[in-house]
Amino acid sequence: MTSIPSHDDDAALDPRLAAQILGDGGRIGDRLSPDPRILFGVWGIAWFVGFGALWTTARTATDVQPAGWAFAVFYALLATAVVVTIVHVTRRSRGLRGTSATTGSMYGWSWLVAFTVVGLVLGALGRADTDPAVMGIVSTALPCLVVGTLYMAGAATYRDWSWFALGAWIAVMAGIGAMTGMPSIYLVMSVAGGGGLLVGAFACHVAGRRGRGRP
């Protein structure tokens, strides 16, 4: 397995090889933390395509409501992104215990709690016969605001300004989307929200993943 035979381990080490081993540290560190390109990428695609499907079907419908299949696509993409996120983060943090595991699990639980409450609020609005136009705005802007806020909170925890900027951008776009109303809010969240996430993934790729965020 190892490129270094055990009988050589105590032999004199070439300083240049030693410098190379020291330089490999960052790559090892990356293997022990989530890859932001994967997380931003999978969510970016889900938002871009999912909200895009909601927008294209809603804008041509007489009642300005998205088609059933568009919701099916949207929720399937979100479910996929949730599974990819959980599997990826779990795999990368395998064997790690201590402070960052505690921080990570508290952060993970905050997503679950926040989205359970979002679900409860939307359910209550649905039962209260809320106007479909209002429902469309709230059911889109509210979860997007929560995502933006939790990104900013995560960025504050891990002291990552680019992740913070992405969270602030998503939160602001949720507000702007709400002001544009139905069905334009879907277009805003697809292009600006999903697009913002994809730009974030690309920026992390360009930055070589150093100074990484840990979504």
Added chain:
Amino acid sequence: MTELDPVIHAPARLRIVVALAELDRGDVLAFPRLREVLAMTAGNLSTHLRKLEDAGYVVVTKTHERRTPVTYLALSDTGRTALDGYRHALSAILGGSR
């Protein structure tokens, strides 16, 4: 000529110390995961970890999770300081040889 710390100045031990230095302070890494990350055999890794533990560079914590024994590893403050010193000494040597 600057002296290089002989405890760290061996390929396997240098790789172990460099890997553990990537953990945040307050974090520990399980033995099997370190083995996987470094692609070393269990026996080889154990041998070098013992030398690092004897020097006070690595803290070894043995515990049980669901009745299975698990060994967690972390770099001690002494180990971090030693790695910093090694980095400086090495760059002095490489800088001087040019």
